[in-house]
Amino acid sequence: MIYLLHIFILIGIYIILSVSLNLLAGYTGILSMAHAAFFGVGAYVVALLALNVHTPFILNIFLAIIAAGAFGAIVGIPSLRIKDDYFIIATFAFQIITFSVLNNLVSFTGGPMGLPGIPQPVIFGLKFDNHWSFLILTTILAVFTYFIANRIVSSPYGRILKAIREDEVFTQSLGKNVAAFKVKIFMVSAALASIAGVLYATYITYIDPTSFTVNESVFIISIVIIGGAGNLKGSVVGAIVLVMLPELLRFIGLPNSVAANIRQMLYGGLLVVFMLWRPRGFIGEYSFNRNNEK
Amino acid sequence: METLLNIQKCNKHFNGIVALDDFSCTVKKQEIVGLIGPNGAGKSTLFNVITGFINQDSGSIVFNKKDISKKPAYKINNLGISRTFQDLRLIRQMTVLENVLLSFSKQPGEHLENVFLRNKKVKEIETENRKKAVELLDFAGLNEKSYDLANDLSYGQQKLLSIVCCLASDPKLLLLDEPIAGINPAMIDEIIKIIKMLPEEGKSVIIIEHNMDAITEVCGRVIFMDAGQKISEGLPEEVRNDPKVIEAYLD
Numbered sequence: 001m002i003y004l005l006h007i008f009i010l011i012g013i014y015i016i017l018s019v020s021l022n023l024l025a026g027y028t029g030i031l032s033m034a035h036a037a038f039f040g041v042g043a044y045v046v047a048l049l050a051l052n053v054h055t056p057f058i059l060n061i062f063l064a065i066i067a068a069g070a071f072g073a074i075v076g077i078p079s080l081r082i083k084d085d086y087f088i089i090a091t092f093a094f095q096i097i098t099f100s101v102l103n104n105l106v107s108f109t110g111g112p113m114g115l116p117g118i119p120q121p122v123i124f125g126l127k128f129d130n131h132w133s134f135l136i137l138t139t140i141l142a143v144f145t146y147f148i149a150n151r152i153v154s155s156p157y158g159r160i161l162k163a164i165r166e167d168e169v170f171t172q173s174l175g176k177n178v179a180a181f182k183v184k185i186f187m188v189s190a191a192l193a194s195i196a197g198v199l200y201a202t203y204i205t206y207i208d209p210t211s212f213t214v215n216e217s218v219f220i221i222s223i224v225i226i227g228g229a230g231n232l233k234g235s236v237v238g239a240i241v242l243v244m245l246p247e248l249l250r251f252i253g254l255p256n257s258v259a260a261n262i263r264q265m266l267y268g269g270l271l272v273v274f275m276l277w278r279p280r281g282f283i284g285e286y287s288f289n290r291n292n293e294k
Numbered sequence: 295m296e297t298l299l300n301i302q303k304c305n306k307h308f309n310g311i312v313a314l315d316d317f318s319c320t321v322k323k324q325e326i327v328g329l330i331g332p333n334g335a336g337k338s339t340l341f342n343v344i345t346g347f348i349n350q351d352s353g354s355i356v357f358n359k360k361d362i363s364k365k366p367a368y369k370i371n372n373l374g375i376s377r378t379f380q381d382l383r384l385i386r387q388m389t390v391l392e393n394v395l396l397s398f399s400k401q402p403g404e405h406l407e408n409v410f411l412r413n414k415k416v417k418e419i420e421t422e423n424r425k426k427a428v429e430l431l432d433f434a435g436l437n438e439k440s441y442d443l444a445n446d447l448s449y450g451q452q453k454l455l456s457i458v459c460c461l462a463s464d465p466k467l468l469l470l471d472e473p474i475a476g477i478n479p480a481m482i483d484e485i486i487k488i489i490k491m492l493p494e495e496g497k498s499v500i501i502i503e504h505n506m507d508a509i510t511e512v513c514g515r516v517i518f519m520d521a522g523q524k525i526s527e528g529l530p531e532e533v534r535n536d537p538k539v540i541e542a543y544l545d
Binding site: 176 | 376384385388397400404406408410
């Protein structure tokens with residue numbers, strides 16, 4: 001039972017990550033490789049605050065969201081000036097830099113040793129110290145993230161995001177400040193991703209830089225693409241499928257050491273298969289392999 | 295009539311190729327000006343310079359008493375200049391109605407904070423815009439296609455839709471880049487009818503077009519351009535019979 005609850009909590013965390021990336025990659029057509037970095041910012045901000053300043057959990061969430069949003073602006077403003085493949089490379093670089101900083105700033109982040117003993121969340125005296133209660137907290141925050149994202153994409157604001165994805169020049173000719181729209185949605189996406197980081201850090205109670213590598217970014221991108229870019233429900237489906245799939249491998253009797261390696265191959269293979277034969281994912285509305293040159 | 299747009303001594307070079315060479319012209323309020331000339335004369339470059347998609351090397355552009363020479367494209371649209379593109383741009387994966395809704399300027403719902411706040415105001419304006427969009431589509435005869443994807447329209451209907459999108463922001467000046475090239479005669483009549491109505495609505499128009507009959511029919515004044523320069527200007531008939539124009543076409 002505990003094992004199942006653990007899987008559900010992970011699914012909740014990945015739903016937050018994939019929904020927030022979908023706003024950027026699926027709806028606006030900006031494929032960022034730095035999503036794990038924002039996940040990490042949320043986790044480290046909440047861990048450092050809880051361990052060193054002992055501020056309450058609710059305040060920490062807010063501070064993590066603000067920090068990730070600000071970090072999103074720092075990454076987004078320069079890198080959104082360039083386009084397509086070059087943008088992907090720029091965010092890739094920020095992802096690597098974030099990992100290196102977390103890994104080498106030993107006095108602050110604990111370096112490769114990480115930060116152990118992160119206190120579990122307490123909200124108004126309510127302790128979230130077992131799997132059941134944590135699942136409830138995760139569900140609430142995942143629903144909150146989905147609600148915000150859904151509100152954005154179904155508004156006139158979301159209509160412009162989709163227009164930017166389809167034809168930036170045309171959108172600009174209609175009097176929309178495309179650059180500002182891109183930076184803002186980048187910040188929103190980063191801020192929402194940090195919520196997942198907060199949950200992850202306080203759930204596992206230990207974090208180290210290896211949880212926030214470029215592999216993690218690729219995994220989140222896989223969820224968005226396989227679930228379906230440009231459709232929020234797709235991200236939920238994608239998170240459920242991709243988190244559950246490797247767990248199924250355990251049940252067909254593969255030894256753990258083999259299963260771990262097969263996991264990576266499985267993700268890579270799935271991504272290739274989907275890109276070739278179903279670029280829209282399960283229920284997506286946008287495919288990255290489409291020729292958008294116009 | 296008062297001057298709406300005043301272009302003075304605009305120059306633009308692309309790696310040594312001259313696109314605009316000391317080009318000057320004015321457009322008055324409620325006037326339709328035709329811009330003609332051979333391919334590569336710099337007509338579309340002029341549109342791109344006016345609308346801020348390309349920065350000119352030198353020269354000034356004053357629109358409605360405001361200097362717009364250095365302004366970005368989106369600001370120029372907000373000041374009241376709308377355009378269509380020669381290579382026909384629309385959001386093809388959206389419905390016809392959504393394309394028009396997207397085109398209204400200064401929507402409160404376009405501000406991120408209003409996605410969560412001022413819900414009532416946003417809904418109010420959105421309903422109002424929807425009504426206006428339906429009226430515009432009615433007027434253009436595209437109302438039956440409202441819920442089709444823009445991509446599913448015929449080429450002529452797409453061109454018509456791109457003009458409707460321009461009109462949605464209620465501009466003072468429309469720049470139409472080949473609005474009737476490559477479409478069937480019935481649709482040409484439809485589009486010409488709409489263009490001819492624009493001055494009465496207080497709008498000015500510049501049209502790039504190769505179809506001389508259409509130009510003669512709608513334009514009060516024609517400018518002939520070649521190699522980035524203004525070669526001839528005047529009534530359509532005058533420009534057509536100008537020896538310099540005939541010479542340029544024969545070259």
